[in-house]
Amino acid sequence: MKLTTLGTTFFKVKPVQSTQLSDTDKTAIAANTTLDIVAYTEEADHFNVQLAAALQGRDRWYVYAPHVRIVDAAAPPKLKLQVIDSTLLKLKPIQGSQLADTEKAALRGGVELGLLEYSENEMNHYQVKLAEAIQGQDTWYVYVPHVRVLGQDGKPVIVQRAAMGIPSDSGWAWPMKGTSCGPKCEFGFARGRLHAGVDIGGYTPDECYAASGGVVKTVKNDTSGAEGRAIYIQRADGWQHVYFHMRSIAVQPGQAVKRGQLIGIRGGSGFGGEGREIDGGGYSIHLHFEIRKPNGEPVDPRSVLPKDNSCP
Numbered sequence: 001m002k003l004t005t006l007g008t009t010f011f012k013v014k015p016v017q018s019t020q021l022s023d024t025d026k027t028a029i030a031a032n033t034t035l036d037i038v039a040y041t042e043e044a045d046h047f048n049v050q051l052a053a054a055l056q057g058r059d060r061w062y063v064y065a066p067h068v069r070i071v072d073a074a075a076p077p078k079l080k081l082q083v084i085d086s087t088l089l090k091l092k093p094i095q096g097s098q099l100a101d102t103e104k105a106a107l108r109g110g111v112e113l114g115l116l117e118y119s120e121n122e123m124n125h126y127q128v129k130l131a132e133a134i135q136g137q138d139t140w141y142v143y144v145p146h147v148r149v150l151g152q153d154g155k156p157v158i159v160q161r162a163a164m165g166i167p168s169d170s171g172w173a174w175p176m177k178g179t180s181c182g183p184k185c186e187f188g189f190a191r192g193r194l195h196a197g198v199d200i201g202g203y204t205p206d207e208c209y210a211a212s213g214g215v216v217k218t219v220k221n222d223t224s225g226a227e228g229r230a231i232y233i234q235r236a237d238g239w240q241h242v243y244f245h246m247r248s249i250a251v252q253p254g255q256a257v258k259r260g261q262l263i264g265i266r267g268g269s270g271f272g273g274e275g276r277e278i279d280g281g282g283y284s285i286h287l288h289f290e291i292r293k294p295n296g297e298p299v300d301p302r303s304v305l306p307k308d309n310s311c312p
């Protein structure tokens with residue numbers, strides 16, 4: 001246990017005002033001093049503390065309770081993890097079906113667990129440190145919508161989520177290097193319809209990388225339709241990044257991906273078949289890349305992606 005002084009205060013041999021004590025019966029302790037204590041009791045508005053190391057030959061002192069803070073690592077945790085829906089504790093923030101039995105533990109709805117720490121992971125999971133280990137592990141991931149974190153007052157702790165503006169952090173990168181396929185292949189109206197993304201053409205390599213972190217929501221692994229083989233990835237803030245006309249796909253639905261992770265190979269599927277020229281416009285193989293707001297509305301990817309000359 002640790003005792004920290006919040007302001008300058010006295011350690012005293014009796015729980016009375018320091019002015020009533022002689023100099024030999026008190027000792028001044030500077031603000032923000034932290035001392036190890038082995039035990040303490042509360043007496044009215046004082047703590048009677050037993051110090052790990054004696055001061056002035058004494059190890060037991062009184063101190064005015066409002067002047068100090070005692071942190072007891074062994075005390076019951078103040079936070080609780082409340083399970084709303086039956087869920088899994090997981091060693092990785094991915095779908096439970098992708099984990100071995102030893103990498104997950106089932107929790108029934110309604111269970112409450114002591115919680116030492118938690119943080120929100122990008123993949124819509126909390127990383128939690130439990131007061132008591134389960135299956136020998138105290139640190140786990142748990143899917144955010146299935147649980148609530150309760151504070152000291154027993155009420156849910158509200159996590160302030162990032163504002164839903166254009167993501168302005170460095171969380172985005174171009175999915176590949178390449179070149180514009182021309183003005184009609186930029187975001188905007190062309191040929192009587194909204195072209196809702198940017199086409200990235202140019203010479204190989206054709207490896208395509210996740211433009212941001214997230215969880216793979218949908219994989220369409222066939223060449224039908226205008227999209228051809230397609231990947232839809234959703235960030236924790238609800239924004240989606242979408243990839244059309246792939247030749248092959250290296251990710252699965254539910255998989256968590258990091259920005260810059262290889263997700264597939266650009267190919268020319270869609271618009272009439274594998275490897276053929278696309279969209280009737282004589283374009284060669286390109287990646288059609290979209291960024292969509294949480295409400296599904298597409299935005300110009302160039303307004304979000306860094307201006308780093310990846311795709312001039």
Ligand SMILES: [Zn+2]
Pocket residue numbers: 185195197198199287288289
């Ligand atoms: Zn396109």
